[in-house]
Amino acid sequence: MKTRRLRLDLAYDGTDFSGWAVQPGLRTVQGEIETALETLLRAEPGGVRLTVGGRTDAGVHARGQVAHIDVTHDQFAKWGGSQRAGGAVQTFDQLMTRRLNGVLARSAPDIAIHSVNEVPAEFDARFGALRRRYEYRVRSARARRDPLTARFTAEVPRELDLELMQEVSQQLLGLQDFATFCKAREGATSVRELLVFDWRETDDEAYAARIEADAFCHSMVRALVGSVVAVGHGRIDSDELIELRDARSRTSRFTVMPAHGLSLEEIVYPDASELAARAEQTRARRDAIGE
Structure with missing residues (x-):
């Protein structure tokens, strides 16, 4: 099944989170956003998965966190929906950002999604970072x-x-x-x-x-x-x-x-032309430095 890759730029006050990564029974940033996405996309529990650029520990904050998610064409359409809101025409990116923030506001007002943008399939929030x-x-x-x-x-x-x-x-x-x-x-x-x-x-x-x-x-x-x-x-x-x-x-x-x-x-x-090469380079394990 073909998918579309989306980049999320976000921030959060980490005080009341047990870190980024999903943990059973604990409130986490990843858990809150994925639950909001499941609601927005009408997906099954565990049906969406974010890849993050910087996996923060419990209590750590973020102003410039980045994550990516792959969605189907149908999910993309559900998320973006109509491009008219409040009488004004908005881009898919603006609508996706506004709608995700709207769902998060109910349970996680300490998370702010700055933007949602479609990116090349080679973009990897974790391994592509310089x-x-x-x-x-x-x-x-x-x-x-x-x-x-x-x-x-x-x-x-x-x-x-x-x-x-x-x-x-x-x-x-x-x-x-x-x-x-x-x-x-x-x-x-x-x-x-x-x-x-x-x-x-x-x-x-x-x-x-x-x-x-x-x-x-x-x-x-x-x-x-x-x-x-x-x-x-x-x-x-x-x-x-x-x-x-x-x-x-x-x-x-x-x-x-x-x-x-x-x-x-x-x-x-x-740049987009260097994304795949950077991800491959990062995945290669560095050799230890000699004595």
Whole structure:
């Protein structure tokens, strides 16, 4: 059966979700969207399945999440329906976005679908990505507490040296084996290319890290931030952090930061002509970096 591939760009407040992925008995982002799609498309339970660009953990937020779904021609027509709504002619993309948000508003107002667009069959939200960008927000003991941003900012009850944190973050850049910062998964590699790791002070006196890589392994962003925060308040120095990285072993010398300070901000994809090649390249397992 021929299908049409649709790309969903979306955002969510992850506070009340048990992560992205469907889990029995738990409220998840994927579960809420797939249930809404089943209602919209009049599909059987389990009849639709999303593929996501960045599988976020429990409590992690997203402003720039991307997913894709394959639908039949009949489902596409049901979803888009009439192109006239409220007296105005709308595109299929606009109607699909509005209708999915309408269903989600009943049970998941903490999810927002920004757009739904038809894409080439070669587009793969997970394997086609060139890079992913996250932001992590921390508030030091020096800053005033802000209840309005507390759901999205981790509190660190110590003074932090922002300049030192910026300096040591630069030393972590490049193609590395980040096993020290990843929860091990059998058969998975921890070799990644860390492209950007910068810090800035925000208008509400928090410190925000911008972290960008071609891909991330499980818990990598929160562990990287935790290691740099440990340098920032003097628990470890920059030389020890590099030694810990090169040891490629999990450690208790720094703490993995809490989930609620993390947000997936952007996923970047190549031009349409390069989608298939990028997906094939990403699926190829990276070799370990030698001693």
